[in-house]
Amino acid sequence: MTRARHRACTRTWQEFERLLADRREVEETADPRDTQIERLKAGQATLMRRLSERDAEVAELKAFRQQAASRIAAQHAEIERLRRESTTSPNVRRLSVRPAEGD
Template identity: 50%
Template sequence: MRISAAQRTENENRIRAAMDRLLRGEIPPGGKCDIKTLAAEAAVDRTAFYGTRPYAHLRVEFERRLNAMHEAGKIPDPREAQIARLKAENAKLKERLAQSEEAVDELTDFRSQALARLAAQHEEIVHLRESATGTSRVSRLPAPRTTVIGSCS
């Protein structure tokens, strides 16, 4: 069915008005900032936006404006903005988790090395004590006296 020039102009005006609303972020419930929602909002058949159909140039304009907004960091669809924000947050959390895991690994290695050093030092002390008991030149220090603090005689 052919449409008149007046109907075509009216349809184009409705499409442009719907395009402006969508790009301002006025997304209808259940819709997105896409051609399907644009067609529904303008009450135009979606197939009219593809190929050599009458409103293909408006689809190209809509996609160009939408891409320009994305490049400028403006996302008209609140769900898309939320998805982008959550993806960025997820990437930061993954990076923090990797850093935390690396720190835990480093601390675990440090702990193992410290325990090994302490064990070696203990063995050396035991060895020195055993060798010291056999020589007469080394004298043992008396055990420290323990005093009770606060007692009166």
């Protein structure tokens, strides 16, 4: 009975030493600096993606602003043309301006 108990203790001890060695190996590879580096890299990737999205949005807004300015300039030119035409064409009558309600 003593030998069986001794063998069981030996197996338990060997298992304990193996688990302890495995844990030490994991602890050695899991350097907190490496973890921080990975976290910072992930954060940087997120920030770069957000920056890229914002750059695309800014470019889109600039294009919209340019288009709006072009339309306003075209409308202004058309208004000016119609004003000039109204003074020189006999077919165009000026309408009287009504006062706004509440004035």
